[in-house]
Amino acid sequence: MDPTITAAIITGVATLLTALITYITIIKTNRKKKTQEKANSIIIQPKDGYKIIGFDLDGTLLRGLEFSWTMVWDFLGFPEAVRKAGMRRYITQQTSYQEWCEWACDQFKEKGLKRSDFKKITENIQVTKNLNEAINILKNDGFIVGLISGGIDVFLYEKIPNADELFDHIYINKFLFDSNGLLTGVNATKYDFEGKAIALEKMCTENGFTLQNSIFVGEGFNDDEVAKKAGLAIAYPPKGQGMKAAANIEVAENDLLKILPHILSK
Structure with missing residues (x-):
């Protein structure tokens, strides 16, 4: 066979093999990527249920x-009506939860509540x-x-x-x-x-x-x-x-x- 033809055939086969290897590599990469994406999307479902x-x-x-907040109100000697008025404003959505807590703490601050008071408040x-x-x-x-x-x-x-x-x-x-x-x-x-x-x-x-x-x-x-x-x-x-x-x-x-x-x- 003519050496020129032989060389052309070998070059063609090599080109086809290179293309095939490239194609297989791409397929494997895509499959691996899809498998990883699927694994990442799965939420753990333990056999025993609760975790x-x-x-x-x-x-x-x-x-x-019953409520820790109530114990602070009582310790500082506030009338029950004051505490309930604040809660009522929150329950009826007149104030936000943050505003309710801040209002309560403002009352506590006026009474000079200290960190050290909590040993007495929580003693029972x-x-x-x-x-x-x-x-x-x-x-x-x-x-x-x-x-x-x-x-x-x-x-x-x-x-x-x-x-x-x-x-x-x-x-x-x-x-x-x-x-x-x-x-x-x-x-x-x-x-x-x-x-x-x-x-x-x-x-x-x-x-x-x-x-x-x-x-x-x-x-x-x-x-x-x-x-x-x-x-x-x-x-x-x-x-x-x-x-x-x-x-x-x-x-x-x-x-x-x-x-x-x-x-x-x-």
């Missing part, structure tokens, strides 16, 4: 009080039994644990000083104090009342789960909405009528370990 749990604070993890409050043990068991089982409260952070840290270690997420009103310990203001939570459900969903989304994978444990009237949205709601203790109606399970005994059989996989 996110949110807890209320006042009346749930802390006992001996008890932490629910076996809190640390129950939370650690949940975390060892792979749960993401959050605190979702419309209460006051000072109550939390007075009674549960290791709260930052126990909880992966904390949503609560934060009181601000100056260098002399005097109250100066408040960073109001965005996650009270209907906002509690938003906080629980936020925890789920950030960790690759849905609300169906979530549990909420509470007892107050501001827990009704989040109880309706959670995959499982536990009234602990079964107190508020709305929460009781929304809850799937009621646990009356003051022992946090008692909720675990309803949660953990067998």
